[in-house]
Structure formats: C-alpha cells, structure tokens
Amino acid sequence: MAFVNRRMELAELERWWQRDRPRPALVWGRRRVGKTALLQRFASDRRSVFHLGSGRTEAGELAQLSRKVASALPSTLRDLATSPFRSWEEAFEHLAQQARQEPLLLVLDEFPEMMAKSPELPGVLRAFLDLSAGQTQLRILLCGSAMRTMRAIQEEWAPLYGRFDLALQVHPFRPHEAAEMLPGLPPAERAIAYGLLGGMPLYLSWWDQLATVDDNLAALAGTSSAPILLEGDLVLATESREGDQVADVLRAIAEGRTKHQEIADAIGTDPSRTLRDLQELRLVERLQPVTEAARSRRRIYRITDNLVAFYLGVLGRYRDEINRGLGPTILGAVRAGLDDHLGRPWADAFREHLRRRAAEIHAETVAVGPWWRLGGQDEIDAVVLAGRDRRPVLVGEAKWARTVNGGREVARLAAKAAALGDVGDLRFAVCARDQVTDAPPGTLVVTAGDVFG
DSSP: OOOOOOHHHHHHHHHHHHSSSOOOEEEEOOTTSSHHHHHHHHHTTSSEEEEEOOSOOHHHHHHHHHHHHHHHSOOSSOOTTTSOOSSHHHHHHHHHHHTSSSOEEEEEETHHHHHHHOTTHHHHHHHHHHHHTTTOOEEEEEEESOHHHHHHHTSTTSTTTTOOSEEEEOOOOOHHHHGGGOTTSOHHHHHHHHHHHTTOHHHHHTSOTTSOHHHHHHHHHSSTTOHHHHHHHHHHHHTOOTTOOHHHHHHHHHTTOOSHHHHHHHHTSOOHHHHHHHHHTTSEEEEOOTTSOTTOSOOEEEEOOHHHHHHHHTGGGGHHHIIIIIHHHHHHHHHHTHHHHHHHHHHHHHHHHHHHTHHHHOTTEEEEEEEOOTTSTTOEEEEEEETTTTEEEEEEEEOOSSEEEHHHHHHHHHHHHGGGOOOOSOEEEEEOSSEEESOOTTOEEEOHHHHOO
C-alpha cells in the first residue's frame, strides 16, 4: 500500500523532533487508520529503533527489542544477541547511552500491548525520564490503537501525566485526502469508493482502480469472507469491552433509531457511556441543527464511518444469505440500493469541502453544518455561519445525481432558508457529481471534481 498524504501529521512530528531534548510524544488512533505507516515514514530518514508490541511476555518483548536495537545500532557496549535486556530499565538506560552524542528515535508501537504484560512500564518510563532529563538526546514516541488506554495514559492520575510534548490523534482521511489513494479513478468513482469505504487508508487500498464498481462490490462484499464483511465484524468485536453495547448501539442507529431515547429503548439500557466512546472513536457523531445551542433537544446520532454504515445499513439485511452463498445474486439488489446509501456520505463530503473553502466563503466563518426544522422538515445539507452573531451567509444542497439543475435547486433552497429568519444577503451552493446546469449568477457550483479532485 502506497504512503500518501499525512502532511499535517508529519509536520507536527517534525516540530516535535526539532525541539531541544523533547519529552515523549504520544500518537494514537483507531486500528487501520495508518499510524504505523505514518511513524515508519517519519522514522525512515532518522537514526531510530522501531519496536512493535504484540502481547508477548515481558521477556519476549525485551528479547525482540534487543534484536531490533542490535540491528539498528551495532555497538561494542553490549552484545545484545547473547545478552538481551533483562528489564525495561536496562533497555532505556542502554538507549540513553546510545543517544549521548546525537538524537535517537525510539518508537514503541502498540504500547498498550506492552503494558498488558508489564503494567509497571509507565512508572518505569516516568522514573527514567525524571532521572535522565537533560542528559540524553533519546526521543521516545509511544503509539497505540487501544483508544481507552491511550486516553488513560494522559489522565491526571496516570504515571506519565504531564510528560508529553506532543499528543497526536490520527484520523481517517478526509475526502480530498482519500482521493490521493485513488489516482486511477475519475472523481465521481472516487466519490463512490469513499462513500462505501470511508477514509481508512487500508480500506481504500482494497479498491481495484482497474475494475468496475460491480466487480469491486463482488470482490469486497460478495462472499462470507469478503473484506468489508470481515472488517465490519472485527470493528464491532474489537471496539467492545465488557459491559459495552457497541454492536447493539451501532445496529440500532443503522436501523434508524437516531435519538437517545430510541437507542435506549432498542438496547434496553442507558447507552450514554457507549455513545461517548463511539464519538471518541469517530464511529458515531451527535448532530444537531447548526444554528442550535449546544444542548439542543433536536440532537440525533449517526454512524460516521462509511464502511460500518454500509456494512450495517446495506449489507446487514443480506448478510445471512451472503453467508449461504447467494452473494452473486444478491449483489444486484445491493447495487440498486447504493444511491440511497451514498447520499449521506456525499452530503458529508460536500460539507467538508465547504470547510476547506471557509475563508473564501466568508472571512469570519465560524461553523458549517446541516440544518432542519422540528420533525426533520425542510432539511438543508449545509448552512455556513459567520461572525460572532453566527448569521447564515450560505446555504447549500448536495444531490447524489450526475447532473442537477441549479436554478431549480436554488429556488428550493431559498424557500427552505426562509425558515432561518431574516438572513440578509445569502449565497447559495449546489453540488452534483458531474455537472450543475443553469445555476443563477453567484451560485457556488461544486462537483466531485472539486471535492475529490
């Protein structure tokens, strides 16, 4: 899988590296989001030791780390092949000695896996940092996918609290970033791939850019062992913990139960903690009309990960029959339902595009989001608010259609926007996959070429 983008994250890491004897950095994010690839790219042109934890015993982890150090830093200080590290204290002290004269990067990837077998490791690292401060150029970077553990490391009661100079969360690619992984596709097909797979680099790498959409669907979702089905199962399993209702909450939302009480009724218990965790993981988001106060009663929950939404919302109804071998005949029905599914991620991508262009739309843009009236009526895909008074300056609609008549859409938008109150001069935006025709002067026209270009 080719490494693309991550320019912002690499810049953050570079700023950390350039500090004078920086304290450790912390990098975390969901599985499959590309953390390891990011750190390997960052470490590739630096003197570094890269160790990936895998749940070994403490002795096994130290033996593997010893081999990595011996390979990366041949030294006469110690023959690590015959005398591996016997403790984490020994390992840190050895590496500190190796970094006396020039910087050395130590990456401990999947740090929670190491903590599971060595619970004292954060305390050992804290003691090492306190004792070696100012005496070594060792730069330590901790990385992990266990989101709860990585958050806990930073909490006030934790041994390493306050000892990080960088805390970087890695997120899935945004639409224009995902496009860099799909250079062989026209923009409209990039929109389809993104709408089905989302912004995870690994998922996007599954898409065969030389094959048709139908062939990709067959390969990715047509059998019981297809990647989307296996990955959907894995997400639901790995993000759960004892007492959680992750799978139940996600299924309830996918079935249209989007309000807190509706979710509670569906799963039979209070979903508040699980919803908070899912929002932290960016699997779920809490939406409300962009003009509403923070504690609006018109809040709804929605699955934000496109692959999970497709897995539960579209494939879920056919899963049993796909397992029984009917995938090839079911794919026609799945294909026929794609337009209904892809409208939501297309509107999300449109809003993200408006955020990227926020300064062009208005110099004082403060928010971009959807809007709807009580009961879900007169929904507007995007309202841009500007200034301290949060006044609407642009309203926009995204249609999952190849061609849209801009004049008709602007007329509809104007009628719905009247419910926003006295908004003064208001600009309109219309988004279609390939073309917007007959748009009135001043209309912001957006296509897949703009969003995924």
